[in-house]
Structure formats: structure tokens, C-alpha cells
Amino acid sequence: MTMDALQFEIARFLVAKAIEGRRTTYQQVGEAIGWSHPAGRGLGRNLEVILHYLADRRLPPLTTILVKKGHRYPADDAMAYIRSALGNIDIEAAQQEVFSFDWRAVPELMPDTSTLPTGREVWLTSFWGFDPAGWGCIGFADESKRSRYLRLSQPGALVAIYVTKAKGPENMRGKVVGILEISHDAGPAQAFISGDHWAEKERDPNSRGKWIHAVRATRAWRVVPEDWKPVEELFPTAYKSAHPEFIGANGVKATADEAASLLELDVYEVPVYGRTEPIDPTIQTLETALSPSRAVRASSKPYWVGETDGPKHLYILRLTGDIATYLGRAKGELEDKAIIKVGFSKSPFARRDQIQSAYPKGTYVWEVWRPSPQPEHAPYANADIAIAGEDAMKKRLIDEKAEVLGGEFFLADDWLVHSTWSAGKAAASKAQEEYDKQPKTNVG
CATH class of the missing domain: 3.10.590 (ph1033 like fold)
Known part of the structure; x- marks a missing residue:
């Protein structure tokens, strides 16, 4: 079996980890190769080719060192596929074989060390x-x-x-x-x-x-x-x-x-x-x-922050402090209202901190209003699903005549903030259900 350029790139990344004696995660592989779903969706067909390429050449099974974050061995579904291709192997022994093998003997799989963050104490x-x-x-x-x-x-x-x-x-x-x-x-x-x-x-x-x-x-x-x-x-x-x-x-x-x-x-x-x-x-x-990458582009959006794809949270941030004074309006005019920002992120708390960093220190502080408490794991599989939730939140705010303060910032009644969160969760949950029904490519 032959491999294409992308599959060689994945294999070389795995070899770099093997030489270091390290397991690696789907997220690390995805980010290294610019994959649209670092959590592994769609990666399996490439891993299959790599696995057979190695087996044909009697080389150690590199894909056995690819695991989920925080785990030592591949997940059960990945193991089922690995064993269907290689037999009932001992996974610990297979990983040690990958680590101990002299990959310098396979020049076509040697990584380009100039692209790796090596030599860092x-x-x-x-x-x-x-x-x-x-x-x-x-x-x-x-x-x-x-x-x-x-x-x-x-x-x-x-x-x-x-x-x-x-x-x-x-x-x-x-x-x-x-x-x-x-x-x-x-x-x-x-x-x-x-x-x-x-x-x-x-x-x-x-x-x-x-x-x-x-x-x-x-x-x-x-x-x-x-x-x-x-x-x-x-x-x-x-x-x-x-x-x-x-x-x-x-x-x-x-x-x-x-x-x-x-x-x-x-x-x-x-x-x-x-x-x-x-x-x-x-x-x-x-x-x-x-890792070396192209130069950072200036953003055309205020407070814009990029992030790799993968699991996401929806969020609503709320500005605390005297918002009437902040907006230069009478206090009675803004009773039971809030300044909010809606969006999605891998980390609502990081997004809050990034926005807060654009403000001078003072009495106006952004807080994560929703989710509260934040679940340990992000509930939505990727950005496309989260975007459905974010769009629903913006639509609810606009339909109910919330005041747009620019970008994703709104002035809304307290009852509307609650309603907005419900609308966003419902839309994202529906998108997640549709995603879950789609056939998935095995990532083993």
C-alpha cells in the first residue's frame, strides 16, 4: 500500500513522537497537520493507510501511540480496529516496539526537525x-x-x-x-x-x-x-x-x-x-x-481570537459594574438589563480573560454568566455545531429587540438573557443530535 503526502506528514509526526518516547493525542496530530477536526473525526481513513503501509514493510505499528488526551492506550473502538488489522496484539508491547525501533533506518519517515519545537528545556x-x-x-x-x-x-x-x-x-x-x-x-x-x-x-x-x-x-x-x-x-x-x-x-x-x-x-x-x-x-x-508557523495576521474584528476546532462550549459573558454610567444613560433606563456577549469557545474562561485584557483595570469586569457551573467536558463536538447555537442566540436577541452594541455585544433585559441561553442550547443540542446520527470514520 502507498501513502499520499498528508499520510506521510501524519506518519512523520508520529515518528517524531516515537523517537522522543512519547505518546501523542488526536488533538496534537490534528493541529500539527492543520486538520479541521483535531478530536479525530475523519482521521481514521488516513490512519488505516498508515497502519497497512507499516505492516506491509514489517515496521512497528505507529498508530498505537495515538491516544485520547489523558489516556495511555488507544480507546476501545480504536483498539478493536487495530486488532482487526494486526491481530490480538499486546498494546503495551506494541507501543514499546514503536519507541525502541531505530526510525533513522526508514529515511522516508524521518521528520523534518526544523518544524518541531525540539531542544526546549x-x-x-x-x-x-x-x-x-x-x-x-x-x-x-x-x-x-x-x-x-x-x-x-x-x-x-x-x-x-x-x-x-x-x-x-x-x-x-x-x-x-x-x-x-x-x-x-x-x-x-x-x-x-x-x-x-x-x-x-x-x-x-x-x-x-x-x-x-x-x-x-x-x-x-x-x-x-x-x-x-x-x-x-x-x-x-x-x-x-x-x-x-x-x-x-x-x-x-x-x-x-x-x-x-x-x-x-x-x-x-x-x-x-x-x-x-x-x-x-x-x-x-x-x-x-x-511550532514554526506563518506570521500572525492583524485581526479586522475587535477582540477576535482564533482557536483550533474541536469540542466547544457556548457562553454568555456579562459585564458587571454600573452599566448606566458605562453607557452614559440614566440608571432607571437600564433597570433589569445587562450588557452581554454571546459566543462559543474551547474555554469560556479564557475568552473572558482575553476580552477583559482589553479593558483598563477598574470596576467593570466581565464574568462567565453561562454555563454555570461549566461542565467538565465541552458538550458540542465542533465549531459548526456551536455556531448553530451562537446564531440562535443572536437571532433571539435581535428578534426580541435587544440593543446591538457592536459585534457580539448586546444590551438585553434579564429575562431575555435567560431566554437567549435556552435558545442557544436548544439549537446546538439539535445540531449535535444530527451530527451524532452521521456515520463516523473510525479513528483507530
Whole structure:
């Protein structure tokens, strides 16, 4: 059996993971090849060709290391197909064969290393929060600690940030919330921190005079809140390797397994203080965010944020604060009304944070009004389904004469906000039911 260019691209990506001794997910494969459905829909026919191509050449079954996020082995339906093609194989033994095989002996399957985020070290340290737009560096208490980091690290290392368990926003404490790319550009911390952040640091007796020996950050990514994980879960070895105070003061290097887990998290790029390069706010895995890609295009829409396809939530955001003053109107005119934004996303909380970042700090704050509580897993399989729900929400708002404030922002009566959410869920659920009736290509 022969393979086409796309199938070779998939196989080479799997070989790259095999060489690293890593399993990979449908989402990572989908994002790497630009597949429209990273969750795996429609990928199966290509995996089938790859599986038979390998079997014909007596090569290890690469597709056995392709699993769902958070799993060690392929799903039951994928295993059923793999065994129908290869027999009743031992999946653990098959995966180990894939990892141990010398893929350099198969030149046509060797990956183009220039397109992979290889050579990246991952370190772990702690902050009291995560705000790279105002704090564009990692800081050390003295020159010897900074020298140690520079001696042991490489330029471009990734530093995972967890929020200390004693300080910082309560919902972030003890969780890995962001990643910094760190240069070897050393200097005084004040040169890499905004004036207001520096003044705030120096006013606080707990931070005054601390962390003044810094190394500049060059890029930053915020982990979507749905993927925030306790530091001891994501970095079990690194976190146990030293006392938390040592980790915060010096940083520790992560293992290869921990680095691989970090690459699977969904993130979006955020600005770094002092840097002027354009950022890509697309919600995607860290691995995809690190891979070389075409230049970032400026958006023609306010607050536009892209994201790879895959499971989605509908959402309604609501602006809290004195909305009458915000709109310059009489308070009585806006009684029982709300300013809302409707849409869909892999992460409603990330979308809220991205919109909020365009506002100066103050009393006006966006909140995720619906879904509440947010389900653990996104209920709609892809963007097409979610779009049906979003369109239904917009139609309900317009039909009921909600005031359009621009784009997806509306001023609506409270009762209409509830009705809008019901309309969106009903339309998306119907679209999901139709999708579920469609024949699916096996993704094994």
C-alpha cells in the first residue's frame, strides 16, 4: 500500500513522537497537520493507510501511540480496529516496539526537525500571580542564584509558572497557570517590569527589594483555566525534588515526561512587557504554539481570537459594574438589563480573560454568566455545531429587540438573557443530535 503526502506528514509526526518516547493525542496530530477536526473525526481513513503501509514493510505499528488526551492506550473502538488489522496484539508491547525501533533506518519517515519545537528545556518556578504584560521577566534574590540559572539553562528555555500556595489569587494557588519563554538577557528587574507593577512591588513590605536580579522573558502563554492543574500533578518529580521555597527562589528543571505533559495543555499567547512583536492569541496546545508557523495576521474584528476546532462550549459573558454610567444613560433606563456577549469557545474562561485584557483595570469586569457551573467536558463536538447555537442566540436577541452594541455585544433585559441561553442550547443540542446520527470514520 502507498501513502499520499498528508499520510506521510501524519506518519512523520508520529515518528517524531516515537523517537522522543512519547505518546501523542488526536488533538496534537490534528493541529500539527492543520486538520479541521483535531478530536479525530475523519482521521481514521488516513490512519488505516498508515497502519497497512507499516505492516506491509514489517515496521512497528505507529498508530498505537495515538491516544485520547489523558489516556495511555488507544480507546476501545480504536483498539478493536487495530486488532482487526494486526491481530490480538499486546498494546503495551506494541507501543514499546514503536519507541525502541531505530526510525533513522526508514529515511522516508524521518521528520523534518526544523518544524518541531525540539531542544526546549522546561523549568518550574513559582510566582504570586501571572501577568507578563506588566512583569516581563523572572527575578532572583541575588546574583549567584541568577548565575546558577544562566549556567544551567539554555536561551529560549520554557519556565512553567505555578502560583504559590500561600499568596496569589485563591483560585490559582498551587496550580500551573502560565509559561514564559526566557532569554539569557540579564539585567535589573526594574528594566523588565512596568512602572505600576514595580511601584506596587516596592510598596509591599513582603516584596520590597526582592527579585531584583532578573532575566528577560521573550514570549508568554496563559494556560486556559480548564487546563489548570495542581503543580504536584503536572510536575510530580520536579515539585518533589526541592522545597517550594527553593523552587520559587532558584527554579528546578522538569523531566522529559513533565515537559511532554506541559506541551499538551491548551494555551493562548499573551503580551510580554517591553516586547513589541505581534502575538497569536489562538487557543491551541503549547506544542502547536511553539511550532514554526506563518506570521500572525492583524485581526479586522475587535477582540477576535482564533482557536483550533474541536469540542466547544457556548457562553454568555456579562459585564458587571454600573452599566448606566458605562453607557452614559440614566440608571432607571437600564433597570433589569445587562450588557452581554454571546459566543462559543474551547474555554469560556479564557475568552473572558482575553476580552477583559482589553479593558483598563477598574470596576467593570466581565464574568462567565453561562454555563454555570461549566461542565467538565465541552458538550458540542465542533465549531459548526456551536455556531448553530451562537446564531440562535443572536437571532433571539435581535428578534426580541435587544440593543446591538457592536459585534457580539448586546444590551438585553434579564429575562431575555435567560431566554437567549435556552435558545442557544436548544439549537446546538439539535445540531449535535444530527451530527451524532452521521456515520463516523473510525479513528483507530
